[in-house]
Amino acid sequence: MTARPDPRREIDGDVYVSPRHLASSTFTGDPALTPLLNLDWDLRHDEDGNVFVSAPDQGVRLGYLPEGPDDGLWRINAYADPFGPPAWGVCFNNNAPTEFVTALTTALAIAYQQGSDAYLARPQAGTDERDPLLAIVPLLEQSWDFDRPRPDVFAIRAPDRLAVMEYTAGNLDAEAELVSRTARWHLWAGTSIDHPLWYATASTNTPLALLTALTQSVADPAPLLRWRQDTSSYRKGMAQLTPIPAPGPKPPTPLEVHRAVGLRRPAALPAASVPRWSTTSQPTAPTPRR
Incomplete structure (x- = not known):
């Protein structure tokens, strides 16, 4: 018996991926760099193709590191003192x-224009406006629900159980938060925390406005546009792929129709003798044979 082809393998070209947390990277950094470059931040790169962007006052630095030492492609740090340790970090x-x-x-660019009080604003537990747990509200509004995977970890999980936002309570090592996944906030997708489809981390003092912008984007029900690729989420059939139909042929213009009719017109038949037809025309009676 001939095996039936996997319908997912027949999908090619542009597709919509839903839910969006099962989409992968677009593998181009330009869209995420643009909000900062629009503020005339300094852009540099090394011989390996890594890109470094820094604010004019060196208060924020971003690294886009396709050739970095690990899988941390994006590393964003903010500094109260340009020569001191980072005040917060996101990866x-x-x-x-x-x-x-x-x-x-985008949220970082807005905060930077508002000044250091905005981009260095530390969340404060128990407050009405800066409580860090307010960052999960966009997820709750999309029916994500609470979980408690470990005694010191509070989590909120997507309806399909394939994305999780974790918050670790207690004291954490400030340096470890910046270089590992043992950060205050840990967002990941997939079926295993040890082998996620993707992940993001944010350290303890990451501003609430930035965290909320991230969770709003993750919670957005709109699908993401992607080129069909063999990523793990697609192979396992976890993501819903909706092909984008190719546009149909363009209808001919009136000029093209006129030219086509003119090419088909018999040369010996004068144009004035060609009968016109419309929906109100009566069929022409057949001419008797001689």
């Missing part, structure tokens, strides 16, 4: 959907 790995990174850098 996205190489498979994180680019739209999520763009949402955060």
Whole structure:
């Protein structure tokens, strides 16, 4: 018996991926860099193709590191002292959907224009406006629900159980938060925390406005546009792929119709003798044979 082809393998070209947390990266950093470059931030790169963007006052630095030492493709740090340790740090790995990174850098650009009080604003538990747990509200509004995977971890999980936002309570190592996945906030997708489809981390003092911009983008029910690729989420059939139909042939213009009729007209038949037809015309009676 001939095996039936997998219908997912027949999909090619542009597709919509839903839910969006199962989309992968677009593998281009331009959309996420644009909000910062529009503010005339300094752009540099090394011989390996890594890109470094820094604010004029060196208060924020971003690294886009396709040739970095690990899978942390995006590393964004803010500094109260340009020569001191980072006040906060965010990391996205190489498979994180680019739209999520763009949402955060867009919020960062807005905060930077408002000054250091905005882009260095520390969340404060128990307050009405800066409580860090307010960042999960966009997810709750899209029916994500609470979970408690570990005693010190509070989590909120997507309806399909394939994306999780984790918040770790207690004291954390500030340096480890910046270089590992043991950060205050840990967002990941897939079936295993050890082998996620993608992940993002944010350290303790990441401003609430940036966290909320990220969760709003993740919670958005709109699908993401992608080129059909063999990523793990697509192979396992977890994501819903909706092909975008190719546009149909363009209807001919009146000029093209006129030319086509003129080419088909018999040369010996004068144009004035060609009968016109409309929906109100009566069929022409047959001419008797001689």
